[in-house]
Structures are given as structure tokens and as C-alpha cells.
Amino acid sequence: MNINEKTRKALLRFQQNEITESLLYTQLAAIEKDPSNKEVLLQMANDEKGHYTILKKYTGQEISPNKLRVTKYYWLARILGITFAIKLMEGSEESAKNDYASYDEYPDLQQIARDEDEHEQRLIALINEERLEYMGSVVLGLNDALVEFTGALAGFTLALSDSRLIALTGSITGIAAALSMASSEYLSTKSENGNENGKHPVKASIYTGIAYIFTVVALVAPFIFISNVLMALGLMLIIALSIIALFNYYYSIARSESFRKRFTEMAVLSFSVAALSFLIGYALKEFTGIVSKKS
Helix, strand or coil, rough: CCCCCCHHHHHHHHHHHHHHHHHHHHHHHHHHHHHHHHHHHHHHHHHHHHHHHHHHHCCCCCCCHHHHHHHHHHHHHHHHHHHHCCCCHHHHHHHHHHHHHCCCCCHHHHHHHHHHHHHHHHHHHCCHHHHCHHHHHHHHHCCCHHHHHHHHHHHHHHHCCCCCHHHHHHHHHHHHHHHHHHHHHHHHHHHHHHHHHCCHHHHHHHHHHHHHHHHHHHHHHHHHHCCCHHHHHHHHHHHHHHHHHHHHHHHHHHHHHHHHCCCCHHHHHHHHHHHHHHHHHHHHHHHHCCCCCCC
């Protein structure tokens, strides 16, 4: 088939993308324990292999997959979940999908474009992962810990003015709050199970508790290692902002939601509570006249 060199290079790039994704889905299917997920992944692998075969008809050339890219997304899937890795990979190929649609003179490429935009999204939606099923419980733990604990530590900073005392008080408060939140999530999920939501109360409470405790440990750490309370507070706020950014990036990819909107909402809420608590801590310290004594 006669095609110009520029078009041929573009088709070869598309061809490598398709065989790379086919290999990745095959590898993920091999380690997937859930039969339904395994079937979805194998179907996706077959679809991508079919796209590769169509493109080969135009290029007349075999091409090897990008092994580095396969390794990257394979480990992302192992660590952060199959849905996250697949959606991140598919998102990076948006320009390629648009390029497919631009080749009006090749009907087969138009079909591939439709497959990429419609069929694969439907397959991705079928993937059922426990970590996404319990995402609501994780959100509850992280969000509550970030909002409540940035505020509490900010308030303790001026009220107590001793980094180790702040760390001790914060740790006790945080652990108690984590156990309370986990218990509440257990009771809430158990109650909701009357509506057959499919979530296990114990697992839901564990996800919430772990998310809360992880956040508490990360936010308390600066007060353990830094004696200057204001420097520790500043680092704590940076850590809080980083947790908000990383979690919402993961959530926005896995759930196909707006990162900017979720990040802004959580950051503004957490830092507003922290600022208000900081002022309340200062006001209470001045009102009571209590001054902490350092040994």
C-alpha cells in the first residue's frame, strides 16, 4: 500500500502503542485473581492486538512493544491498582486517538478511533477493584484527618508552644480520633448493608482507620523532629498539601473526575480550619494566661 513517509511514521507509532498495550493487558491478566477482571483484561489485549494487525496492513512491518513503558505501567498497576494504571495510560494516548480520527482516507483507522473512545472506556468501567470499592472509606479517613488534624495541630502550636508536647498531644488525639472514625464507619457500613451496597463493614472500617492514622503520623512527624514550633507547623502544612495533591491526583485518575476541583476544595477547607484553629489557640492562650514550661 502506497503511503507517504510522514503518514507511515505516524502509523508505526500507533502500531507500537497498540502492541505495547496488548502486551501490558496480557501481563496484568496473568496476575489478576478476579475471573471477571481477568476476562476484561484479556478482551482488551485482544482488541489492541487486532488494532495492531490492522495497522500492520498499512505499514507492512512488524514492530516490537515498548518494554520500558510496559514495565512502568505494570508496576503502577501492581502498586496503585489496575484501573488507575489503565486510565493513566489511556489518558496519555488521547492525542493519538485524535490523530486516528484525522485520517479520513483510511476507514479502518476511523474504526480504531471509535474503538479507543468507546469500547475501551466501557471495558475499563467493568473492572471491579476492592481499593476502588472502598475508596469512599479512604476518602472519609483522609479528608477527616486532614481537616480535623491540621486544625488541631495549628491550635496546639500556639496554645502549647512546645513541639514535643504538641506531638504527644496530637498523637493521643489522632489515635483516639482514628479509632472513633473506624468505629463510626463500621456502624455506618453495617447499617447500609441493609441496602445491599456490597461493602464489608470490617474492611471499610480498616480502610478508614488506616487512612486516618497514616495522615496523623505524617502530620505529627515534623513536631517530633523539629523543636521550632513555627517551622514544624510550616512543614506540617506542606506535608498536608502534598497528601491532598497526591491523593486527589490518584482519585481524579481512577474516578475520571476533575483534579483541580477536588484539590482546591480539600486544600481550602483544610487550611481554613488550620488558620481558624491557630487563631483560636492564640486567643485561648492569651485569655487563660497559660504558658507552657519547657524542661
